[in-house]
Amino acid sequence: MSITYLEAIREAQYEALRHDPAVFLYGQDIATFGGAFKATKNLSKEFPGRVFDSPISEDAMIGMAVGAAVEGARPIIEMQFADFSSVGFNQIINQAATLYWRTNVPCPITIRMPSGGTAGSGPFHSQSMEAIYAHYPGLVIVTPATVEDAYWMLLDSVTLNDPVIYCEHKFLYYHLKADQIGERGLPIGKARIARPGRHATIVTYSAMVHEALRAAEELQLDGYQIEVVDLRSVKPMDTDTILASVARTGRLLALGEAFPWGGVTAEIIARVSSEGFHLLDAPPMRLNSKDTPIPYHPNLWKSHRPTTATIAAALRRLLRY
Amino acid sequence: MFNVSLAETTTCSETDLTVDFRDQFLLTYQHMLLSRVLEEKLGSLYRAGGRIVGGVYLGKGQEAFSAALGVQLRKGRDIYGPLIRDQAGRIAFGEPIIDTVRTYLGAVTGPMRGRDGNIHRGRPKEGHLAMIxxxxxxxxxxxxxLFARRLAGTLKDSIGATSIGDGGTSTGAFHEGLNMAAVEKLPIIVSIANNQYAYSTPNTRQYACANLVDRAAGYGVEGVAVDATDLAACLKVFRAAVARARAGGGPQMIVGSLLRLAGHGEHDDASYVPDKARKDPAARDCLAVAEQFTLDHGWMNEAEVRELHEEVRRNVDQTFSKVSKEPTPDPFKENWQALSSADLVEGQHEA
Incomplete structure (x- = not known):
């Protein structure tokens, strides 16, 4: 028996629906069809009247979730692809994110965003939106990298009394498996040391955690021990764990699949440079995708995003300094 | 030149004027008057400078249309999402004017506590949503x-209502929201004040259909047009629409024709509105029309109207006087957190 990252997301929604009658699911094609990726497979049958197909109206979907939350519901909204959340952007950053600050009424909504690239998906089905949302006050942004986190962090997101952007990586849906879901791990807001080391730190999140781990394996052959920090949530960002890791290694590579301008990796570098400058033995490095839309053909796509090879090369440059 | 069509509008006949209707008319008229006097005070404070930070956005000319909807709603049971020019509707819904004054003056005692201002206010837990x-x-x-209430089995005969103008109907959000409400057959009143100008843009640049109410059919919802300067007609239309919504008839679109009798905000002299438009019947002042209607029907005499004006003025002045002594926000006492989950708040890491 094993369970995939995708199945863990389904199981978490099952558990959320079972546990709390205030939870309902709203999204495109998620009812009878079970969702474009089958993340809600059978849930409409198991929970009649609580899983709804929405019109193709990302703006209205989020607006509706906010109104429902005011009335005490805890909606989980599925964006079919994170890319399409741009159509609901206004409701997310202006309606959901400001509600508590403005009116003192919490906004417990969870927005699931199938994120990140897979070969052949092209410019509009591959985006990573976490940095865009992290920029706005009033939102929590989680980026699970493991089966266990996919499950527990989704349940935690639904329990939180704040709007959560839950970035689930499509590349991990089928590839990432675990024997079982496992015990509840760290809470939202705490980073995880995915691999201990002492020569350099990679701080990353989501699918790039696995690329980072492979690159660390490769560097081990040369005798380097690379520490990998999995942020788990990019907002809040666990600066303490990052600084503690850099204190051990003296070298930092901030790694993300998202576009290079600004964003999560820039935030990591900014925090370490301003609060842990004295810990650094080398200039901190960043590695992101290229600064173009995400290409369709696998030959181009593989070169657009960071890979084990490019991460390993970056690490070697970092270690040579 | 302007898209103002009154051809298909509902009007009120003498047979509609029951005692119950008269009582609601007079109540609504009082709400309109209070709104007008309150807003005149806000306008003069804005022009005097100093007390009000930010803009002042008035609903002059829209009081009848706005209050005729608000007065049908039951605070605590219905959900109301008013917009910019709904001071009268908010009063009719049950918002005390002290909430308006506190929000404009930024008092920490108000619902928005200085965090948001003017028309951006509400008490969502009381069914009064705070517009963005x-x-x-x-x-x-x-x-x-409404969807969540239906799911929880608490909807019963409660309804929702929200307002917009001719300009707002051009947004994608309006289309998505109305279409969704129609698909779900939710009991919601969508009130569209076609006041001919969105800021400075005439409605000929907003839509191309003959009348906005023509859109109702496209959404599969009921649509009714009304002369929004005529309180009696507005009350008749909203009463019927609310009854249909409560009875399960789904979304109801009401389009009222009028002219905005103020600038977009008090910073705007609306010099772009030509004299011709100001002389059109749609430019009648709904408050004056309602007042004349009560006098013509002998529901109030001139002395009573004058007395009511005085009473409302005293009420408004007293409210401003009270609020002006209340504390404004202190940045050092402010709880600077945008999340309700205090343990997830960032900010302790700035350099």
Whole structure:
């Protein structure tokens, strides 16, 4: 028996629906069809009247979730692809994110965003939106990298009394498996040391955690021990764990699949440079995708995003300094 | 030149004027008057400078249309998502004017505590949603509240209502929200004040259909047009629409024709509105029309009207006087956190 990252997301929604009658699911094609990726497979049958197909109206979907939350519901909204959340952007950053600050009424909504690239998906089905949302006050942004986190962090997101952007990586849906879901791990807001080391730190999140781990394996052959920090949530960002890791290694590579301008990796570098400058033995490095839309053909796509090879090369440059 | 069509509008006949109707008319007229006097005070404070930070946005000319809807709603049971020019509707819904004054003056005692101002206010837990500035986006929020109640089995005969202008109907959010409400057959009143100008843009640059109410059929919802300067007609139309919505008739679109009798905000002299438009019947002052209607029907005499004006003025002045002594926000006492989950708040890491 094993369970995939995708199945863990389904199981978490099952558990959320079972546990709390205030939870309902709203999204495109998620009812009878079970969702474009089958993340809600059978849930409409198991929970009649609580899983709804929405019109193709990302703006209205989020607006509706906010109104429902005011009335005490805890909606989980599925964006079919994170890319399409741009159509609901206004409701997310202006309606959901400001509600508590403005009116003192919490906004417990969870927005699931199938994120990140897979070969052949092209410019509009591959985006990573976490940095865009992290920029706005009033939102929590989680980026699970493991089966266990996919499950527990989704349940935690639904329990939180704040709007959560839950970035689930499509590349991990089928590839990432675990024997079982496992015990509840760290809470939202705490980073995880995915691999201990002492020569350099990679701080990353989501699918790039696995690329980072492979690159660390490769560097081990040369005798380097690379520490990998999995942020788990990019907002809040666990600066303490990052600084503690850099204190051990003296070298930092901030790694993300998202576009290079600004964003999560820039935030990591900014925090370490301003609060842990004295810990650094080398200039901190960043590695992101290229600064173009995400290409369709696998030959181009593989070169657009960071890979084990490019991460390993970056690490070697970092270690040579 | 302007898209103002009154051809298909509902009017009120003498047979509609029951005692019950008269009582509601007079109540609504009082709400309108209070709104007008309150807003005149806000306008003069704005022009005097100093007390009000930010803009002042008035609903002059829209009181009848706005209050005729608000007065049909039951605070605590219905959900109301008012917009910019709904001071009268908010009063009719049951918002005390001290909430308006506290929000304009930024008092910490108000519902927004200086965090947001002027028309951006509400008490969502009391069914009064606090609008954001992005037009059309409130429709889906009202729909979501109704959707959640239906799911929880608490909807019963409660309804939702929200307002917009001719300009706001051009947004994608308005379309998405209304379409969703229609698909879900939610009991929601969508009130569209066609006041001919969105800021400075005439409605000929907003839409191309003959009358906005023509759109109702496209959404599969009921649509009714009304002369929004005529309180009696507005009351008749909203009463009927609310009854249909409560009875399960789904969304109701009401389009009122009028002219905005103020600038977009008090910073705007509306010099772009030509004299011709100001002489059109749609430019009648609904408050004067309602007042004349009560006098013509002998529901109040001139002395009573004058007395009412005085009483309302005293009420408004007293409210401003009280609020002006209340504390404004102190940045050092402010709880600077945008999340309700205090343990997830960032900010302790700035350099």
């Amino acid at each position: 500035s992005h037009l059309g986006s409130l429709l889906a929020v009202v729909a979501g509240g």
